Amino acid sequence: MKVNLIVPGWSTGNMWGQIRFKFPPLSLTTLATFTPQDVEVEITDENLDEINFEDYADLVGITTMTPQANRAYQIAEEFRRRKVKVILGGFHPSNMPEEALSHADAIVVGEGEGIWGRLIEDARNHRLKRVYQDRVPVDLSKLKPPRRDLIREKGYLFTNTIQVTRGCPFNCEFCSVTSLFGRSYRTKSIQTTIEELTDLKRQSIFLFIVDDNLIGNKTYAKHLFEAMEPLKFKWASHAPLHLAEDESLMKLAHASGCIALFVGFETLSQENLTLMGKPSNMKIPFSDAVKRFHDHGIGVLASFILGYDHDTKDSFKRILDFCNMTRIDGAIFPILTPYPGSPLRKRLEREGRILTNDWDRYDMEHVTFRPRGMSVDELREGHEWLNANFFSWRSILKRLFKVHRSIQIFGPMNIGFRSAWKRRKLCAAT
Numbered sequence: 489m490k491v492n493l494i495v496p497g498w499s500t501g502n503m504w505g506q507i508r509f510k511f512p513p514l515s516l517t518t519l520a521t522f523t524p525q526d527v528e529v530e531i532t533d534e535n536l537d538e539i540n541f542e543d544y545a546d547l548v549g550i551t552t553m554t555p556q557a558n559r560a561y562q563i564a565e566e567f568r569r570r571k572v573k574v575i576l577g578g579f580h581p582s583n584m585p586e587e588a589l590s591h592a593d594a595i596v597v598g599e600g601e602g603i604w605g606r607l608i609e610d611a612r613n614h615r616l617k618r619v620y621q622d623r624v625p626v627d628l629s630k631l632k633p634p635r636r637d638l639i640r641e642k643g644y645l646f647t648n649t650i651q652v653t654r655g656c657p658f659n660c661e662f663c664s665v666t667s668l669f670g671r672s673y674r675t676k677s678i679q680t681t682i683e684e685l686t687d688l689k690r691q692s693i694f695l696f697i698v699d700d701n702l703i704g705n706k707t708y709a710k711h712l713f714e715a716m717e718p719l720k721f722k723w724a725s726h727a728p729l730h731l732a733e734d735e736s737l738m739k740l741a742h743a744s745g746c747i748a749l750f751v752g753f754e755t756l757s758q759e760n761l762t763l764m765g766k767p768s769n770m771k772i773p774f775s776d777a778v779k780r781f782h783d784h785g786i787g788v789l790a791s792f793i794l795g796y797d798h799d800t801k802d803s804f805k806r807i808l809d810f811c812n813m814t815r816i817d818g819a820i821f822p823i824l825t826p827y828p829g830s831p832l833r834k835r836l837e838r839e840g841r842i843l844t845n846d847w848d849r850y851d852m853e854h855v856t857f858r859p860r861g862m863s864v865d866e867l868r869e870g871h872e873w874l875n876a877n878f879f880s881w882r883s884i885l886k887r888l889f890k891v892h893r894s895i896q897i898f899g900p901m902n903i904g905f906r907s908a909w910k911r912r913k914l915c916a917a918t
Contacts, residue, residue: 489612490528492545496552496559497534500915502851506908509645510535514698515551517634522604531638541566547611551578554827555851561591582668583829597621628676633684648688648695652676656701661765664829665700673704682715689719697725713740724748730768732777742784747894750789756806759798778814787817787894795824795867797860804870808877815887817898821874822852879906
């Protein structure tokens with residue numbers, strides 16, 4: 489039996505489809521470890537390789553986020569036309585199960601590791617069910633090291649990615665993470681993690697920890713950072729803004745090799761933070777937080793969501809001025825997007841403000857809802873203006889002029905984002 493696990497490609501009409509530095513699909517390499525040993529497994533990432541629909545497979549599994557959903561459905565239908573059984577899973581099918589079922593033989597709702605082996609056996613014995621859902625959160629201590637051998641030569645920026653926690657104690661209105669992983673915060677054992685990291689060190693000293701909130705349990709984070717220090721990695725991850733309040737944890741992160749963090753600033757408006765359900769961002773002035781990260785040798789990739797209810801036409805310049813003033817290392821500026829599974833979508837549906845369910849437009853670069861503080865055109869134009877100015881050479885050089893240890897990440901990142909933004913605009917114009 490042969491199984492092909494597939495990542496649908498991003499549209500070349502948005503920045504994420506144009507970015508050259510790709511990251512491997514950790515969810516699929518992890519899932520591959522739960523496939524019976526007598527089953528051949530192949531991973532195809534359409535962002536790097538064309539899909540060979542003629543290549544024989546008994547079962548195709550496709551993981552998809554919302555902006556990739558239409559493409560995932562096209563891929564699924566093409567395989568089904570060839571009488572190949574198709575499974576859909578990931579964020580979008582988990583939150584839109586009835587829609588996904590109309591394009592697949594079966595779907596996986598939520599985490600898949602606990603039920604994947606059973607699904608394979610059902611497919612092998614021609615008794616495939618329509619829906620597979622594990623009601624018990626995955627015990628991370630039972631996860632085996634991902635099948636990185638399946639993607640080693642695929643041309644990714646680097647293959648050293650790892651996940652050590654799942655879940656998030658917060659429930660931000662715009663986020664759909666908790667709909668998949670839940671709010672219970674689960675951790676992988678420190679010993680297991682260090683064993684896996686020791687093996688990864690043979691490949692590269694650079695590491696990306698993909699967790700949505702690496703310090704959801706500060707005691708665990710403290711022990712993790714202490715255990716990582718002797719390995720001398722240079723690593724990046726995601727962390728909430730309030731990490732900057734914890735001096736001792738910041739020092740440990742620095743000592744363990746942290747050089748960059750993705751941090752959700754989200755907005756400069758206190759009213760928006762309240763609406764988002766993110767009071768933790770109100771505890772420390774943003775400029776102080778950036779300085780504390782920098783003082784510990786940690787570069788900041790900030791995220792600012794555009795179009796929340798208390799945003800106005802003036803918000804775009806305020807954000808740009810803040811980024812330039814604090815010399816923030818990098819930033820992304822997603823347009824607020826009402827993803828299925830998020831509390832935001834439910835609110836905007838109640839208020840009659842959803843403009844489209846064309847999933848291709850849910851790429852954080854299109855306006856899919858009716859804003860409160862400006863028009864649709866003003867939000868779209870403000871998004872374009874902010875990106876064009878932030879990724880100008882003048883802004884990049886001004887922010888990155890001071891040499892620090894994270895420049896090796898943020899130099900190429902800013903140049904890569906600038907190039908992707910320009911290519912995306914050219915592609916959209918043709």
